[in-house]
Amino acid sequence: xxxxxTFSNKLLQSIDKIAIKRTLAKGExxxxxxDIERNLYYVSSGALRVFLLTEYEEMTIxxxxxxxxxxxxxxFITQKPSEFYIEAIRKTTIQIISKDKLQExxxxxxESMQEYIALIEALVTQQIEREIDLLTISPAERLKRVLARxxxxxxxxxxxxxxxxxxxxxxxxxxxxxx
Amino acid sequence: MHIEKxxxxxxxxxxxxxxxxxxxxFKLLSIExxxxxxxxxxxxxxxxxxxxxLYGDYYLPEIEKTMLEQKKQYSxxxxxxxxxxxxxxxxxxxxxxxxxxxxxxxxxxxPVHSQLSFTTIERFLxxxxxxxxxxxxxxTKDLTKLKTPISISKWIKLxxxxxxxFVIYHNQRHIAQAERLLQQ
Numbered sequence: 001x002x003x004x005x006t007f008s009n010k011l012l013q014s015i016d017k018i019a020i021k022r023t024l025a026k027g028e029x030x031x032x033x034x035d036i037e038r039n040l041y042y043v044s045s046g047a048l049r050v051f052l053l054t055e056y057e058e059m060t061i062x063x064x065x066x067x068x069x070x071x072x073x074x075x076f077i078t079q080k081p082s083e084f085y086i087e088a089i090r091k092t093t094i095q096i097i098s099k100d101k102l103q104e105x106x107x108x109x110x111e112s113m114q115e116y117i118a119l120i121e122a123l124v125t126q127q128i129e130r131e132i133d134l135l136t137i138s139p140a141e142r143l144k145r146v147l148a149r150x151x152x153x154x155x156x157x158x159x160x161x162x163x164x165x166x167x168x169x170x171x172x173x174x175x176x177x178x179x
Numbered sequence: 180m181h182i183e184k185x186x187x188x189x190x191x192x193x194x195x196x197x198x199x200x201x202x203x204x205f206k207l208l209s210i211e212x213x214x215x216x217x218x219x220x221x222x223x224x225x226x227x228x229x230x231x232x233l234y235g236d237y238y239l240p241e242i243e244k245t246m247l248e249q250k251k252q253y254s255x256x257x258x259x260x261x262x263x264x265x266x267x268x269x270x271x272x273x274x275x276x277x278x279x280x281x282x283x284x285x286x287x288x289x290p291v292h293s294q295l296s297f298t299t300i301e302r303f304l305x306x307x308x309x310x311x312x313x314x315x316x317x318x319t320k321d322l323t324k325l326k327t328p329i330s331i332s333k334w335i336k337l338x339x340x341x342x343x344x345f346v347i348y349h350n351q352r353h354i355a356q357a358e359r360l361l362q363q
Contacts, residue, residue: 027296053298055305056236085298 019095024088037075046092180260227357229290235306254321264341271348
């Protein structure tokens with residue numbers, strides 16, 4: 001989830017004070033399918049991906065870019081086993097905030113609460129955008145929509161994961177990108 | 180092979196459960212052990228499993244599709260193997276002296292030099308669970324009359340029972356290969 005522009009403030013400052021820093025090597029897993037998500041992660045540097053593993057393929061559903069928050073959200077909310085894996089795409093440093101600590105912080109003052117709501121609202125909006133992406137038939141149009149939201153996508157994420165995210169083969173993505 | 184359908188299915192479920200147990204053992208190994216090979220053209224443990232995954236990618240949806248095609252409620256309680264199907268299936272099993280006949284993998288099913296990780300094992304396990312479900316479903320299906328096309332030619336079809344046997348014996352073949360690597 002990308003943080004809103006106004007986010008360099010109260011909530012982030014509070015989080016910064018209590019977060020635990022962790023560095024992940026390339027390919028290292030932050031969370032596995034079946035684990036319960038107890039944290040929210042802020043990506044200080046590097047990049048992560050959230051993926052679903054099926055019988056037939058790994059499907060990347062979300063990226064965690066530098067300067068954004070990420071976790072296995074439904075598991076975080078419900079405290080039920082995660083359906084997703086979270087993996088570091090390259091060497092990545094994150095700040096870890098537990099759900100309990102986050103609850104404490106957002107209830108400290110109205111400003112933090114408002115910022116948290118803004119974060120959740122931004123996330124809901126993004127999920128709807130993502131739903132439209134997946135319903136968009138033209139591969140070129142799908143890529144255009146995603147690039148409008150994340151212009152630096154190709155600088156941060158390897159092509160094969162972008163292709164998976166866009167539900168197309170790496171070959172199709174290359175062709176669409178070059179045309 | 181002429182056999183009661185229920186005993187064939189039970190036998191294939193047991194074999195699949197053995198394969199699952201072996202694959203779960205591989206999960207305890209380090210990534211170095213999983214990628215180990217004594218020479219570059221030989222497969223590592225992960226490559227053995229990925230080879231099976233690539234076959235599963237083809238056969239599992241085909242089996243599912245084939246079973247949906249049966250319209251009749253009644254199906255024979257017996258299974259009779261076809262000549263070709265029986266040959267292909269038995270080709271996958273070790274010979275009586277325990278020897279394995281070496282074969283060349285089709286290019287599109289050869290995983291050598293691909294980048295593999297722990298998800299290869301997880302994916303294999305998911306496929307085995309699906310395979311077990313399909314075997315359960317097949318109890319009400321006609322394993323002799325329903326036919327699935329094989330991966331190298333859509334013109335050649337095997338009886339569903341033989342397709343199950345081929346896929347599962349083939350799984351056993353390469354699980355055994357992976358286990359030999361473990362002993363090295």
